[in-house]
Amino acid sequence: MQLLHSLCRVPAPAGNEAALTRFVLNYIHQHQANWAHRPEIIADDRFQDCILLVFGQPRTAVFAHLDSIGFTVRYGRQLVRIGGPQVEAGYRLVGQDSQGLVDCTLTVDAETGELGYAFHRDIDRGTELTFYCDFRETATTVQSCYLDNRLGVWNALRLCETLEHGIVAFSCWEEHGGGSVAYLAKFIYETYGVRQALISDITWVTEGVHAGLGCAISLRDSLIPRRAYVDRIRAIAAASGIAHQLEVEGSGGSDAKELQHAAAPWDWCFIGAPEDHVHTPDELVDKRDIESMLALYRVLLEEL
């Protein structure tokens, strides 16, 4: 899991994903020679900090978001959320401003809930802070901040090793209202005619989805994908014999929101490992669910 560890350590709060974009592009350039098939790599100004990899004659696109949750320094010692991080006094936050590296702790006003930081100096207005990465691996689990969604990115990069036909799209801003999938989807649909999508992202351990029982195929969250498409996926998954679970939620969202509202007839399905301690520095995933996720994506990209 060295790759996953590295991915978790690169800061990429929504709106400032550039460092992770560079890391992923470097990784692609270094490793694609070992992939079974070479993709077209599309990463230029038309796509801001996103990356598209196009393999063969694609029928399906996989979306994995690069960005993470975090905090923006406001005035005084106030912080404003980027996305929806859990907040607990004492969380270690890191970043960089004009005076150098920042390594501070989160404060939460007991009465107002107002967020702030404790540090020996003021931090520049507008500086982004992210969770300090304490990556922990056991025989059966990985634990770190930002498994959501570095694990989805990892899954997409590992999928590339064997992928013959398909598109892998690395997106931005997913944690904070979206803003890149609309144009990625437009380009993909208009250029390749592709309108089937899988969302390579991480979901929640709940009373109905348990760690270790396989990755989750989401039947719905706050949005509802087209039943006919999800049924095809369920049939392929069942026939594959790969462990998986069915998820049904009434809330939550993903890059699929922009697909659902796109001016093109996208079918989509969220498929991802479940994690515990969501949106904290201690996100925890069972390795069996990671294996199941990658195995299922490999089958689905062949058969869909």
Next chain:
Amino acid sequence: MQLLHSLCRVPAPAGNEAALTRFVLNYIHQHQANWAHRPEIIADDRFQDCILLVFGQPRTAVFAHLDSIGFTVRYGRQLVRIGGPQVEAGYRLVGQDSQGLVDCTLTVDAETGELGYAFHRDIDRGTELTFYCDFRETATTVQSCYLDNRLGVWNALRLCETLEHGIVAFSCWEEHGGGSVAYLAKFIYETYGVRQALISDITWVTEGVHAGLGCAISLRDSLIPRRAYVDRIRAIAAASGIAHQLEVEGSGGSDAKELQHAAAPWDWCFIGAPEDHVHTPDELVDKRDIESMLALYRVLLEEL
């Protein structure tokens, strides 16, 4: 009202409209020979489960959503809402899963408000349930679940009998965040240059809009249409002598949300009969308002 009765009985919860799509397509194929003009019928993979009918040289498009509210089976015996159904313990819900037909009753936890079902067995995770259809007709009213929006669909189909120039679009997902009107609108605007829309949907009886006084022309809901377009419609309606009412709301929405936010300059107006007992199994509409609605659409499609 045999057609309306049939429409109300076909289940089509948002995301799984396929059965109603087939019903409407069959109806069109069976009846178009008797229509004054034959439309082009567009219903293929580019439009998922939507249907477009294009008559003559269109200037205006009518949008009628096929989907309805309902419930999704979650874990244990929990239910999650599809759209915004009213919930009252004892409502009869129907559906189908791998073990066969489902006919159960809604439960509402008195303390938590959590939704569930009472049935002699567990229902498959992800199964959609809809209200049981008890269609009631009197000399002056119709009452059933899903008059919203089977009455809007009925109005659009009846409009087809005499329509010479215009587009009728049957859309999906309206009750649950939308997801089809964006691409329908793009296709219509780019292919036909049409950017005038009427929303054939059902609204609410309120202190300002009364049953029996004619269908409502909505001057606004949560969104505000362009005044100049609504004023043209009001002038045509006034000159027609057809009974109608003016509605002003601060909340609520329709397929028009996607038109308002489309990357094309759509003018739109919601025009529909008001109903009582909104989003329950007992939606009630006055027949005079249905007549007024169809008459007004006939005039508007000619004169706009």
Next chain:
Amino acid sequence: MQLLHSLCRVPAPAGNEAALTRFVLNYIHQHQANWAHRPEIIADDRFQDCILLVFGQPRTAVFAHLDSIGFTVRYGRQLVRIGGPQVEAGYRLVGQDSQGLVDCTLTVDAETGELGYAFHRDIDRGTELTFYCDFRETATTVQSCYLDNRLGVWNALRLCETLEHGIVAFSCWEEHGGGSVAYLAKFIYETYGVRQALISDITWVTEGVHAGLGCAISLRDSLIPRRAYVDRIRAIAAASGIAHQLEVEGSGGSDAKELQHAAAPWDWCFIGAPEDHVHTPDELVDKRDIESMLALYRVLLEEL
């Protein structure tokens, strides 16, 4: 500030901006002969009540919204909000209906908060009411309703006097959910390849942004612009020596929402003078911040 005064007096509630569109078009036709460069003026049915001015070989587009907040007359003597006006009993509201001019006062039910009006007669259903304009100017300040966003429009029109390369877009519906920037942005991107935007709008005096210290460059509000673009703007602003402040908010929005969600890779940044008494009849702006705003736009349109 005669131009600003005139702009503030023309009613243009969201959805009914036509009067202000006419005013601005007249102003452009009367004054463009004195501008350093003549723009292409685009204002036809494809753009509803919006206006586009295209100067030279544009690289950057400035968006200034024409519309304002206000109220719609509902039933009885109820009012419904257009956008998010502050409400205080006694505010003077004006409008026009079939019986003539309206000049009434806002009422607020002490218990329910329900909004209404006091007037000697009933006002037609659907009539829009706006704040009465009491324009006040001192040596150092201007005060009026609707400085948000007539000052942004003023800034854009003054910018035209010297602009050589760039686009100025006057938009609609910004105060009430948007609805025009999506198609303006699509046209601009597809026709001119432009995907850099500045939002010429008014922001808030807060504990971190003070009147008189220069216009605000917003690093974020409810949405987060791409860091790389904002950093370029900050560098140009710093090098220019023009007074400015950095703003960081967790809420609020602008025309940028539609750019962020567009199916094109727009970079955007909100730059505007701060005002006190936001969304009241008494919006107050320091003249130094107005000067700073115009000076900064002039530099940025040259250097971005």
